[in-house]
Amino acid sequence: MGSLISIELALAFLGLGFVVGIPLAVGEVYGNKLVKNLVVLPIVEFFRSIPALVLLFLFYFGASSLNLSLSPFIAALLAMGFRSAAYQSQIFRGAIKSIDVGQMQAARSIGMSKFKAIRYIILPQALRISIPGWSNEYACVLKDTSLVYALGITELMRQGRYIVARTFGNAILVYVICALIYFIIVHFGVKLLDFLEEKYKIPGYEIKKVTTRV
Amino acid sequence: MAQTILKVENLHKSYGKTEVIKGVSFEVKKSETKVIIGPSGTGKSTLLRCINQLDYPDKGRVWLEDVEITKPHIDINQIRASIGFVFQSFNLFTHLTALDNVRIGPMRVREMKEEEATKIALEELRRVGLEDKIHHYPAQLSGGQQQRVSIARALAMNPKLILFDEPTSALDPELIGEVLEVMINLAKEEVTMIVVTHEMGFASSVADDIIFMDDGMILEEGPPGKIFKNPKHKRTAKFFSKITQLEGEKAK
Numbered sequence: 205m206g207s208l209i210s211i212e213l214a215l216a217f218l219g220l221g222f223v224v225g226i227p228l229a230v231g232e233v234y235g236n237k238l239v240k241n242l243v244v245l246p247i248v249e250f251f252r253s254i255p256a257l258v259l260l261f262l263f264y265f266g267a268s269s270l271n272l273s274l275s276p277f278i279a280a281l282l283a284m285g286f287r288s289a290a291y292q293s294q295i296f297r298g299a300i301k302s303i304d305v306g307q308m309q310a311a312r313s314i315g316m317s318k319f320k321a322i323r324y325i326i327l328p329q330a331l332r333i334s335i336p337g338w339s340n341e342y343a344c345v346l347k348d349t350s351l352v353y354a355l356g357i358t359e360l361m362r363q364g365r366y367i368v369a370r371t372f373g374n375a376i377l378v379y380v381i382c383a384l385i386y387f388i389i390v391h392f393g394v395k396l397l398d399f400l401e402e403k404y405k406i407p408g409y410e411i412k413k414v415t416t417r418v
Numbered sequence: 419m420a421q422t423i424l425k426v427e428n429l430h431k432s433y434g435k436t437e438v439i440k441g442v443s444f445e446v447k448k449s450e451t452k453v454i455i456g457p458s459g460t461g462k463s464t465l466l467r468c469i470n471q472l473d474y475p476d477k478g479r480v481w482l483e484d485v486e487i488t489k490p491h492i493d494i495n496q497i498r499a500s501i502g503f504v505f506q507s508f509n510l511f512t513h514l515t516a517l518d519n520v521r522i523g524p525m526r527v528r529e530m531k532e533e534e535a536t537k538i539a540l541e542e543l544r545r546v547g548l549e550d551k552i553h554h555y556p557a558q559l560s561g562g563q564q565q566r567v568s569i570a571r572a573l574a575m576n577p578k579l580i581l582f583d584e585p586t587s588a589l590d591p592e593l594i595g596e597v598l599e600v601m602i603n604l605a606k607e608e609v610t611m612i613v614v615t616h617e618m619g620f621a622s623s624v625a626d627d628i629i630f631m632d633d634g635m636i637l638e639e640g641p642p643g644k645i646f647k648n649p650k651h652k653r654t655a656k657f658f659s660k661i662t663q664l665e666g667e668k669a670k
Binding site for chain 1: 527
């Protein structure tokens with residue numbers, strides 16, 4: 205049960221992170237100074253500079269002190285989702301910047317608007333390049349779902365605590381099992397991403413096996 | 419008199435303090451092949467990029483047919499869609515097959531149905547002799563084949579003119595021929611072209627008109643016979659003698 209909730213949380217955080225991270229990256233690379241300095245960089249800096257646990261408390265208790273009542277889930281989603289967006293934006297930014305400027309020029313030269321060029325030419329290439337970095341982010345976000353335990357969400361870790369408390373059982377045994385469950389979820393997710401990387405690689409661009417000894 | 423497709427008037431462009439183009443004016447008539455030659459770093463490529471505004475000119479005006487395209491607020495995307503551009507480094511979209519590279523313009527810019535765009539793309543790929551490579555990705559093609567796909571990509575937009583920016587400079591000597599052959603055929607089919615090149619053979623045999631540029635200015639303009647045989651300027655003569663020397667050394 206708890207592991208399912210953990211997976212759901214991770215998917216929600218990563219999903220929000222993706223949806224927000226892409227425009228952040230595009231804004232940072234292609235946006236004007238105003239967009240970059242007043243919108244993108246403040247968000248990215250804020251969410252990258254503050255520890256996850258502090259972010260969670262800021263959103264949860266901060267909202268209630270402003271007389272907004274956020275459910276623990278929504279507070280966690282905003283804190284961890286935007287945090288992931290900040291990190292993901294840097295993965296995508298790196299990927300976008302690694303694409304030869306000739307791609308954008310060629311797209312513009314056939315009459316594509318900047319938006320279309322980004323949508324049809326730049327992002328399809330950048331997302332492929334992003335997969336290895338993104339699989340790192342996936343692993344981090346999944347493991348960091350254990351922190352929302354602090355807001356009282358019954359994810360894998362809290363479930364583990366309950367079991368320890370209820371059965372007066374062997375705490376170490378329970379936590380080892382928790383660790384194993386995290387390991388398995390991360391492992392299979394990474395495998396899935398490796399599969400996607402292979403599936404969507406651009407023919408002719410795959411890294412050839414080095415045959416000479418270095 | 420043939421219709422004027424492109425008119426450039428007193429074009430200027432600087433990068434920082436360096437003035438790269440210092441007041442260039444010329445006209446291109448329908449079906450004309452205009453070849454621009456001259457030493458490296460004299461603003462030939464910049465001139466082409468200022469025409470379709472990949473670089474925006476600092477001063478001067480450009481007309482495509484009777485539309486002034488240097489006016490502010492003009493829809494430059496629509497203008498660029500009718501000016502083909504062939505890059506020195508091909509710049510094919512790496513994640514798309516040859517077919518998709520050619521049909522993405524008609525589909526995403528002209529907003530044609532996939533079927534119609536595919537038909538056009540296949541036709542243009544046949545025109546450059548690559549009907550058997552349509553499902554290859556750029557990295558699976560030779561440089562010459564990539565450049566031919568990029569010519570097909572430009573043709574698929576049914577442009578009013580095509581700008582070629584040193585289309586063979588990045589190619590092995592063996593592959594230059596196949597690209598030039600495609601361009602020669604286009605010239606025969608009366609496609610309007612401006613070609614920046616160092617291929618003097620192509621210039622002398624295919625060009626209707628040659629522009630010699632040096633130091634950001636047009637030094638001479640005229641039909642190949644006149645420019646190659648009787649250059650007016652010392653600088654032009656010197657450029658040609660250097661090239662003939664080079665060819666001579668190759669012959670030895």
